[in-house]
Amino acid sequence: MSTELMLLVWSTTLFGGYVGVQSILYRMQHGIDFANSARDGEGLPNLWNARAEKALRNLIETYGVFVALAVATELSGRSDGFTQWGAQLYFWARWAYLPLYLGGVQYVRGLVWSVAATGLALMFFGVAF
Numbered sequence: 805m806s807t808e809l810m811l812l813v814w815s816t817t818l819f820g821g822y823v824g825v826q827s828i829l830y831r832m833q834h835g836i837d838f839a840n841s842a843r844d845g846e847g848l849p850n851l852w853n854a855r856a857e858k859a860l861r862n863l864i865e866t867y868g869v870f871v872a873l874a875v876a877t878e879l880s881g882r883s884d885g886f887t888q889w890g891a892q893l894y895f896w897a898r899w900a901y902l903p904l905y906l907g908g909v910q911y912v913r914g915l916v917w918s919v920a921a922t923g924l925a926l927m928f929f930g931v932a933f
Contacts, residue, residue, distance in 0.1 A: 806883040808891040808927070812874040815867070818898055822863050825902065826856040852906065859905040862917075863898060866924065870894055873927040882931050890926030893919055 805813075831839045833853045834846070849857060870891075877887045897920035904913040 806878055807888040808874040808877045808883055811891045811895045812871060815870065815895060815898075818895065819863065819867065821899075822856075822860045822902060825906070826853075826860045829853045829856045855906050855908070859902050862901070862905070866894075866898075866920065869924055870927075873924060873931060876931050877927065880931060884930050886926045886930030890923040890928075890930060893923030893926065895923075897923060 827839075829852045830849075833850050834843075838846075848854075873887075874891060877883050877891075897916050900916045901913065901920065904916055
């Protein structure tokens with residue numbers, strides 16, 4: 805199994821981590837009973853819940869691209885240094901991004917986001933050229 809495909813498999817834990825953190829913070833703010841209801845009259849999220857929701861949305865914006873590039877790499881047999889480094893950069897930067905977002909760390913968070921985006925670009929160039 806290629807590095808890219810292995811990281812794709814392990815990225816389900818990444819996705820689960822983001823969803824889990826958001827879910828826990830949501831329930832801490834609103835309570836389990838409300839979370840299990842139709843959520844009518846929800847109100848605004850508190851600081852932690854809002855950050856967790858934004859971090860999750862940010863992951864979702866790039867996750868499909870990572871999945872597509874990892875699958876394309878595997879199917880095309882084009883795994884190389886670019887795609888392997890790109891997958892590693894994306895995967896680990898996305899793990900680092902969540903606590904930075906929750907902690908409100910501004911500039912480092914943006915840098916880490918850029919590292920993840922660079923990883924996707926490396927994967928793209930490794931597969932496409």
